Amino acid sequence: MKFTDGFWQLRPGVTALYASEAYDIRQKDDGVDGAALEITAPTQVIARRGDVLNRTTLTTTISSPIEGVIRVRIAHHVGGRWHGGFALPGAGERGSGAGVADAGAGTLASGALTARIAPGAPWALSFEVDGVRVTGSGHKAQGFVRLGAEAAVEHGIVGNARAETGVPPERVFVHEQLDLGVGETIYGLGERFGPLVKNGQTIDIWNADGGTSSEQAYKNVPFYLSSRGYGLLVNDPGHVSFEVGSEAVERVQFSVPGEVLEYFVFAGPTPKDVLTRYTALTGRAPVVPAWxxxxxxxxxxxxxxxxxxxxxxxxxxxxxxxxxxxxxxxxxxxxxxxxxxxxxxxxxxxxxxxxxxxxxxxxxxxxxxxxxYIAQRSPLFADAAAADYLVQRGDGSVWQWDLWQAGMGLVxxxxxxxxxxxxxxxxxxxxxxxxxxxxxxxxxxxTDVVWHDGxxxxxxxxxxxxxxxxxxxxxxxxxxxxxxxxxxxxxxxxxxxxxxxxxxxxxxxxxxxxxxxxxxxxxxxxxxxxxxxxxxxxxxxxxxxxxxxxxxxxxxxxxxxxxxxxxxxxxxxxxxxxxxxxxxxxxxxxxxxxxxxxxxxxxAARTGTPIMRPMQLEFPDDPATAYLDRQYLLGPDLLVAPVFSASGEVEFYLPAGEWTSLLTGETVNGGGWRREVHGFDSVPLYARPGAVIPWGARDDRPDYDYHDGLAVRVFTGGSGTREVTVTAPDGSSRTYSVDLSDVTG
Incomplete structure (x- = not known):
């Protein structure tokens, strides 16, 4: 959501107040994560005693729920009712956070991650991973924004607005902006069908049934991963608006309606480290059945x-x-x-x-x-409505509409x-x-309904x-x-x-x-x-x-x-x-x-690393992978480049090393782009240098005993010893050790 009109001005109907200085920094126990820093940030530099009168302040609290993760909460009025965030199964017991706070130094450290707040003016909050600054919040970054009536209506049109599922107009917002470094790329924010790199995009976190050819998304996730070695989750299940270098081009801005914005910063330094910490806090996928x-x-x-x-x-x-x-x-x-x-x-x-x-x-x-949804013709509709099992309007009637199913209600x-x-x-x-x-x-x-639990x-x-x-x-x-x-x-x-x-x-x-x-x-x-x-x-x-x-x-x-x-x-x-x-x-x-x-x-259930892996996730130190979105790794060792043409022409990138086609056995040297032509029965499918691929004995079903007749396919280009574990659907597990120095073409 854009609030400004260029670098100097605000849009019509918008007023904004920004954190101007860290007036004081206090150490406290926040009752949730334990050790915390609380910063009072006036929206004007306090130069004399009279400046404290009629002055809005923002209160920023910094803590850590688990190692390598820092929580930041920005509040305008701290006594207001907060709607709550996402379920955080990894957060642990109350007061068991991992942060070490030092108000005198203005730091809160949690494992590899440190938040550092500079006392006084100007406002400067930074985040460091292994002692290296990766991002921070500076001048006009933390803001409390009010919209006039016309501006509020304009900003409320997001999602399937044609059918009562659009974002309701809001009047007040809190936003934060974090620095974007030169060459820094941003990924994530859910299943989005536009460019994989989110820089330059405006993204509204608002689930909508918009198909894959639109800016809307079915799976909106207010989490992004940065190429600079950190990740960020806005802890708000409602409408979160991101401006990824699309308003302030040197920053990522995120805003939420209301009086409070809470976000988490996750340490890397690698993208996999970020996902491991993110899924440790928000939950990991279970093991799904082999079938x-x-x-x-x-x-x-x-x-x-x-x-x-x-x-x-x-x-x-x-x-x-x-x-x-x-x-x-x-x-x-x-x-x-x-x-x-x-x-x-x-x-x-x-x-x-x-x-x-x-x-x-x-x-x-x-x-x-x-x-x-329960259609009104369904025999279940009357039973569910009578028992108050369907979402209601404010007058106590059942919410219904005719899109998708005639007269349907919502469980x-x-x-x-x-x-x-x-x-x-x-x-x-x-x-x-x-x-x-x-x-x-x-x-x-x-959004115009009343929920059972309020x-x-x-x-x-x-x-x-x-x-x-x-x-x-x-x-x-x-x-x-x-x-x-x-x-x-x-x-x-x-x-x-x-x-x-x-x-x-x-x-x-x-x-x-x-x-x-x-x-x-x-x-x-x-x-x-x-x-x-x-x-x-x-x-x-x-x-x-x-x-x-x-x-x-x-x-x-x-x-x-x-x-x-x-x-x-x-x-x-x-x-x-x-x-x-x-x-x-x-x-x-x-x-x-x-x-x-x-x-x-x-x-994946153990580490949070997905099965289908973007190239940037697996090769973060190779700058050529930053924008690749037509290829991926399937598991740790197989590169797939789908063919998006009838002719079979395909262009893809192989990182450095000796790669082997799984389908033909041909070896090629990576470190550059390749153009190939494939028949319909083929696709670029390359084993990584030094890959060890367990190869099953059956090709008729997925849920068999993998140990029975297992072959281990070992590929050139590696060195040292590689261990590979194979777990069968019944849970039996064996580990195989392979000396890659003995592998030749």
Missing amino acids: SYGPWLSTSFTTDYDEKTVTSFIEGMAERDIPLSVFHFDCFWMREFNWCDFEWDPRVFPDPDGMLRRLHDRGLKVSVWINP DFTNPAAVRWYQDKLRALLAQGVDCFKTDFGERIP SDPARMHNLYAQLYNRAVHDVLVAERGEGDAVLFARSATAGGQTMPVHWGGDNTSTFPSMAESLRGGLSLAMSGFAHWSHDIGGFEGTPDPAVFKRWVAFGLLSSHSRFHGSDSYRVPWAFDDEAVEVTRRFAKLKMRLMPYLFQAGID
Whole structure:
């Protein structure tokens, strides 16, 4: 959100007061993190005694919840009611913070990270990692802003404003600005489909159903990662507005409505260190079941289908020797206008129990589509409304609208009784034989409503996705066990990584949309999410065979892989014979890679490092990787460069060292750009210098005993000894030690 008009002036209707000096610095116990510094910052330099009268101050409190993380809270009026931030499972017990405060020196140190406040004027708060300043807050950085009525209305139009889910107009804001260094690049802020580097962008943290071709996002996360060796989370689940060098070009500005802004700074020095600390505080992804990594095949959305159709798809995959792990039933497994009533449409599925049993007999898992909305035609609507399980308007009536489903209401997950009621509907499906749920939607959340627990509606707009996914994930953990629980979710915010898997939402069946989907996944990875998927072939429209075949290679070299579309099927034989061969080749390749991929998922649960890794995350010291967004590392050792053209032409960058094509065995020297041409059955897939890849013995399913018949593929270009751990789905683990000096071409 922009408040200024150039360097010197404010926009019409805007008044702003800025922290001008650290008038005093006091050491205290803040009762949350323990040791803290409290700074009183008048909004004018106090030169004489009369200057303290009629003077606004900002109170900044600095503390540390865990090692290497510093909390900063800026408050205008400290007695105001704060709405609260995100759940922070890693913060520990009250008063157990890691900070060492020294008011005399104006420092608070926590591991490698130090906050330093200079006494007096001008205002100067800096952050150091291992003694090196990485960023700071200076002149006109901390501000309290008021908007006039016209300016407030202008600033309130964000998100799906056409349907009561836009940001409500606000009058007061607190903002902070942190320095951007020369050449510093900013990443993250959720699953965003524009440029991977966020410099120069205005980004509003406000979940919206805008598709992948817009500035809106399903998964907004107010966390960014800097190339200078730190990260930052704004601890506010509501509307956070970022100006990343797009207003003050030397700074990142972030602002929130209200009287209080709280943020955390995370130490590096490497990007992986930042993500480790960020996910230690906000939560890490659990280990997802091995079967979830295999191919998922969907009915698609508006297509016609019944058990005969479903069976033909499954038998078609088997006849063509294409591995299949999960079959997904999209919306129309329920009757139209009844979403959600959690009942199989008896006109097309007269024997759901028998059908589910027959699918399980084929070795498949079953996923069904759900959302958090109850249409008024659903038999459940009256029951939920009578029990106050649906979100209400201020007059006590049920909030309803007609977008998506006629007269739909919204389940109020702040009501524990509503959560139990919703979960009981899911338990019935699990008892019937359903294995997992696609938790669609969760972004169209109104702000003109009253929540059961009194939550601030503006903050609940983004946070609703957490409550929705948590209700579903918890029942899966309870009924299926922690190691067998998995979602296929669309919406999220900070902390959503603890309930995987998430997919990229509604893309189109084109090469540009394929590329924007990858950008979204890499941006989400930089936001702490370990698992990610996307609709192979694109959702809207029907891909031509070239798009489909190129997308198959990309999709099956992603963390999770789903064939899904809107109004046409995504079975490979619907395109051409070569599509069948391409799907078989890459599906079997992924099954062979399962010992490697499953371990990458286990490591993500331990460290927070995602499975699909942006190049900047893995090679932070190589400046050539800063802007790369058309390639990634799958796990620690495999570089993937999807082909975004029918011709097979692809350009990508290989860092220094000797790289080996996993598909051909050819070795090439990195340290520069390569142009290659690939057939539909190929893709640039290179093993890192000195890579050790555990190679499974089976290519027909993802959940087998990885130790039985395991091969260890060792690649040239490394030195010393490398240890690689392989963990099978049953939890048995073995570590292999390889002397890389013995490896030749």
